[in-house]
Amino acid sequence: MxxxxxxxxxxxxxxxxxxxxxxxxxxxxxxxxxxMTDHTEIHTINTAKDLTPENLxxxxxxxxxxxxxxxxxxxxxxxxxxxKITEFVRQLKIPCVVVGVGISTPLRNSPDKVNxxxxxxxxxxxxxxxxxxxxxxRGQVTSDxxxxxxxxxxxxxxxxxxxxxxxxGDKLPEMNPKELDKNSAVSVNWKMDxxxxxxxxxxxxxxxxxxxxxxxxxxxxxxxxxxxxPLPDGKYKRIPxxxxxxxxxxxYLAGKARxxxxxxxxxxxxxxxxxxxxxxxxxxxxxxxSGTPCFIVVSDYRIAELAQYHHIPHIDYRDLKEDDNIFDxxxxxxxSKVYEGHKERFExxxxxxxxxxxxxxxxxxxxxxxxxxxxxxxxxxxSALKPFFAADHQEQADRLAQLHxxxxxxxxxxxQKSRELRQERADLQKKYDSVKHYxxxxxxxxVNRGLRWLSxxxxxxxxxx
Numbered sequence: 001m002x003x004x005x006x007x008x009x010x011x012x013x014x015x016x017x018x019x020x021x022x023x024x025x026x027x028x029x030x031x032x033x034x035x036m037t038d039h040t041e042i043h044t045i046n047t048a049k050d051l052t053p054e055n056l057x058x059x060x061x062x063x064x065x066x067x068x069x070x071x072x073x074x075x076x077x078x079x080x081x082x083x084k085i086t087e088f089v090r091q092l093k094i095p096c097v098v099v100g101v102g103i104s105t106p107l108r109n110s111p112d113k114v115n116x117x118x119x120x121x122x123x124x125x126x127x128x129x130x131x132x133x134x135x136x137x138r139g140q141v142t143s144d145x146x147x148x149x150x151x152x153x154x155x156x157x158x159x160x161x162x163x164x165x166x167x168x169g170d171k172l173p174e175m176n177p178k179e180l181d182k183n184s185a186v187s188v189n190w191k192m193d194x195x196x197x198x199x200x201x202x203x204x205x206x207x208x209x210x211x212x213x214x215x216x217x218x219x220x221x222x223x224x225x226x227x228x229x230p231l232p233d234g235k236y237k238r239i240p241x242x243x244x245x246x247x248x249x250x251x252y253l254a255g256k257a258r259x260x261x262x263x264x265x266x267x268x269x270x271x272x273x274x275x276x277x278x279x280x281x282x283x284x285x286x287x288x289x290s291g292t293p294c295f296i297v298v299s300d301y302r303i304a305e306l307a308q309y310h311h312i313p314h315i316d317y318r319d320l321k322e323d324d325n326i327f328d329x330x331x332x333x334x335x336s337k338v339y340e341g342h343k344e345r346f347e348x349x350x351x352x353x354x355x356x357x358x359x360x361x362x363x364x365x366x367x368x369x370x371x372x373x374x375x376x377x378x379x380x381x382x383s384a385l386k387p388f389f390a391a392d393h394q395e396q397a398d399r400l401a402q403l404h405x406x407x408x409x410x411x412x413x414x415x416q417k418s419r420e421l422r423q424e425r426a427d428l429q430k431k432y433d434s435v436k437h438y439x440x441x442x443x444x445x446x447v448n449r450g451l452r453w454l455s456x457x458x459x460x461x462x463x464x465x
Contacts, residue, residue: 001044002032002043003029003262006380008382008402012261013223014410017261018261021217023282024282026266027163027282029164030167031067031069036372037371047084047088051085060092063094064095067096067097068098068099070099072101072138072302074115074145082124083120085124086124089128097356098128098132099353100162101135102141104300104301105300105302107317121149125156133356134158135151137158137159138159138302139306139309140159140309141301142305143157159309162282164285164289165285170343170346170347171342172288172291172338172342173291175291175292176291177330180331182208184211185275186209186211186275186277187269187273187278187287189278189283189284190280191280192236192245193238194240194279194299195299195317197320199243202279203240203242203243204325213257213273214251214257214258215280216257221259224247225247225252228389254390255386258384262382263376265382265383270286270287273290274292277294277295277296278297281303293313295313295330297314312338313329313335313337
């Protein structure tokens, strides 16, 4: 969704307006903010359902450029989508620029290994390079991967990092690390499909703090927290011990969780924290953008290359020891590294945009209130979402009423779709019957024509049963 659509929490969660993970909002909004000038209008599309022939024709006629702010698109589970996007790009008559794409592969795998999606990625990159000057990658691991596929770094692709880190251009909010203790205000991010070492470390270290909040980012988990709706049956095969996978989890019952469906509420929340840690790259980048120290436990190369490029304090999960604790990591972390080289990294990002012909807001001081900020201020955006069972009875009743209305609306939509499909089937049946009738007529006509031929050549009338 566009941040200016300002959907209700119900619609965002029902239609998955955040694209499965709230972290997607961070880099997508950052790219939009950077490219939204006084005379640039930006609309959004959903690559899962909007790449239709009708939209292709409309985009070619009405737009000047397509921008794809990708995440870890080079992975097995995105292959099918990437093929469709490739075909769409090939038919574009306007420029198409990829701003920040990465490969997703476990740390246990060698970055040089042959992947089943290599051919798909190769065709995608070829299609993009026909419509743009070069591709921006999220880190050196991805650029090395594209080089191995035959594309030249510096000509076909270059490392630009994560666009979200350039929300404020060549500056970053100042961090003032405080002494960390059990009473510190701490934000925790986590995900289910991680190595066991990470689960043990995060769950054990959350227990050291009394004033913490957990931030679920996945649509299913936000729905669980906010409405009390269980996770989809059978979708998540392995749930780690202690993970908040039920609405009655102690963290949710105690109100120790928050979720966000817009950047404004996320930044506001993070500015009130002393520290953030966990396994989510954008859950921790929002901390950096709010001036809050953070620490990342790295689970794969897509997170590793971003943390390394932007010098965000982190540790490879394979280096964790049983007695490691977050206090020691916090004390040893050098947060000045985040600022060192940031201006140069920003200038590299800005140059990438300009090489691809993308106008941006970085030519004037960002204090001048860019168009994106102006539009956001005009909206009344939802505040941070709180757990269902931590809400009062009236709030719970209101949420259940929203949920019930949502189901009624969905039922109505399904009924309408069912009626349309039944009508379509009836129309097809009529066409089929007409065709069969015509075929019978032709057969009858051909038989009579054959009889006439026989009569002429045999001199007598023949009949055929």
